[in-house]
Every structure is written in structure tokens, then in C-alpha cells.
Amino acid sequence: xxxxxxxxxxxxxxxxxxxxxxxxxxSGHATLYWYQQILGQGPKLLIQFQNNGVxxxxxxxxxxxxxxxxxxxxxxxxxxxxxxxxxxxxxxxSSLGRGRNTEAFFGQGTRLTVV
Amino acid sequence: DQQVKQNSPSLSVQEGRISIxxxxxxxxxxxxxxxxxxxxxxxxxxxxxxxSIKDKNEDGRFTVFLNKSAKHLSLHIVPSQPGDSAVYxxxxxxxxxxxxxxxxxxxxxxxxxxxP
Numbered sequence: 300x301x302x303x304x305x306x307x308x309x310x311x312x313x314x315x316x317x318x319x320x321x322x323x324x325x326s327g328h329a330t331l332y333w334y335q336q337i338l339g340q341g342p343k344l345l346i347q348f349q350n351n352g353v354x355x356x357x358x359x360x361x362x363x364x365x366x367x368x369x370x371x372x373x374x375x376x377x378x379x380x381x382x383x384x385x386x387x388x389x390x391x392x393s394s395l396g397r398g399r400n401t402e403a404f405f406g407q408g409t410r411l412t413v414v
Numbered sequence: 415d416q417q418v419k420q421n422s423p424s425l426s427v428q429e430g431r432i433s434i435x436x437x438x439x440x441x442x443x444x445x446x447x448x449x450x451x452x453x454x455x456x457x458x459x460x461x462x463x464x465x466s467i468k469d470k471n472e473d474g475r476f477t478v479f480l481n482k483s484a485k486h487l488s489l490h491i492v493p494s495q496p497g498d499s500a501v502y503x504x505x506x507x508x509x510x511x512x513x514x515x516x517x518x519x520x521x522x523x524x525x526x527x528x529x530p
Contacts, residue, residue, distance in 0.1 A: 392457070408456075
């Protein structure tokens with residue numbers, strides 16, 4: 300079974316530029332999550348999708364971050380404009396559904412460096 | 415508000431000895447806990463979990479203990495192996511009943527190094 304795919308693996312941009320990350324979840328997984336992991340901290344949930352609808356985006360900085368999940372499969376996370384403090388690893392995860400017996404599987408992440 | 419805390423940033427143990435990683439939580443509504451393991455340049459992978467109705471769960475070399483009164487859990491690895499060297503995260507599903515195990519509050523992580 301293929302895992303969660305993310306691209307690119309690494310990205311370096313200057314502050315105020317825009318950047319986009321892509322995620323392809325495990326086939327059949329209805330729920331998709333984006334996490335931000337700053338160095339030395341645990342991952343922090345940014346947004347949760349159920350199929351193509353947003354379930355929870357309460358911790359997404361909506362003034363600069365946006366995310367979409369077209370057709371309930373792939374998802375993109377965008378930052379515009381980027382700030383230095385956005386430097387982090389962005390992790391995508393997916394799970395079968397919203398029930399409690401649905402483990403989440405993580406992708407390898409995209410390491411973003413804002414200079 | 416750090417609801418899940420791992421106060422030890424790092425732990426170093428000798429191969430064959432026991433590794434004990436600790437985690438504290440503040441939210442008494444948490445009723446399920448997971449441990450994830452993360453190698454460099456990889457995403458976290460699920461390791462072991464425990465429900466609040468239990469005080470111990472064992473899977474091979476890995477055992478998780480839960481002390482609800484102290485709001486404390488620990489992960490024991492016996493015997494430790496060099497391949498266990500990784501970052502270990504404690505996590506709890508956010509929200510009450512029915513919340514997916516993917517919507518997680520993570521601790522800061524503990525870097526475990528097992529020396530040959």
C-alpha cells in the first residue's frame with residue numbers, strides 16, 4: 300500500500316514570497332490533515348478535511364495560509380506571503396475516517412526555510 | 415497552552431538497557447494516548463497507544479503505562495536497540511468522543527539515542 304505522498308521535500312524561499320505544498324493521501328482515506336512542525340516542537344494541527352470539506356481550521360493563520368482539497372483526494376497548502384517564522388516542516392496525514400479507530404498515517408513532510 | 419508535555423528533550427541509554435520516556439498532560443478530558451516515533455527526514459509513525467480504561471499496554475519490547483491520577487504516562491523500551499534512536503512524541507486526540515486519532519495534540523518530543 301502506497302503511503303502519504305508529499306512534494307516538494309525541501310523548499311527555500313525569501314520572506315514575502317508565496318509557496319505551495321502538495322499532498323496525495325492514501326487511497327480511500329477520507330480524512331486529511333495538515334500539520335506544522337517547528338524545530339524543537341511537536342507537530343501542530345493546521346487544518347482537517349473530511350472528503351473535500353473543512354472540518355477544523357481553527358489554528359490556521361487565515362491571513363496568509365490557505366488550503367484546499369479538490370475532489371476529496373489531493374490537497375494543497377499555500378502560504379502567501381511567507382514570514383521567517385513559517386520556517387518549519389509541513390506534514391500531511393490521512394486516515395480512513397473520523398471515527399476513533401482510525402489511525403492517521405503521515406507523509407515525509409516538506410521542509411520549508413524562509414530567508 | 416501546552417496540554418501535552420514532554421519535559422525531557424533528550425535521553426541517552428546503552429544498548430540492551432531500558433529506555434523510559436515520560437509524558438504529562440493537563441487536560442483531564444483526554445481518554446486515549448498515542449506514542450509516535452520519528453526518524454530524521456521521515457514523518458511520524460504510530461508506535462503504541464493506550465486507552466484511559468487501562469493502565470498498561472504492551473507490544474513486544476514497547477510498553478506504555480498510564481497513571482490517570484497523576485496525568486502521567488510513560489513509554490518503556492526493553493531492551494533498547496540502536497535502531498530505536500529517534501524522536502518520540504506523546505500525543506492525545508483532540509476533542510471528546512468520536513474524534514479521529516489523526517486530530518492530535520502532540521508533546522514537544524524526546525530525542526532518544528541508544529549507544530551500541
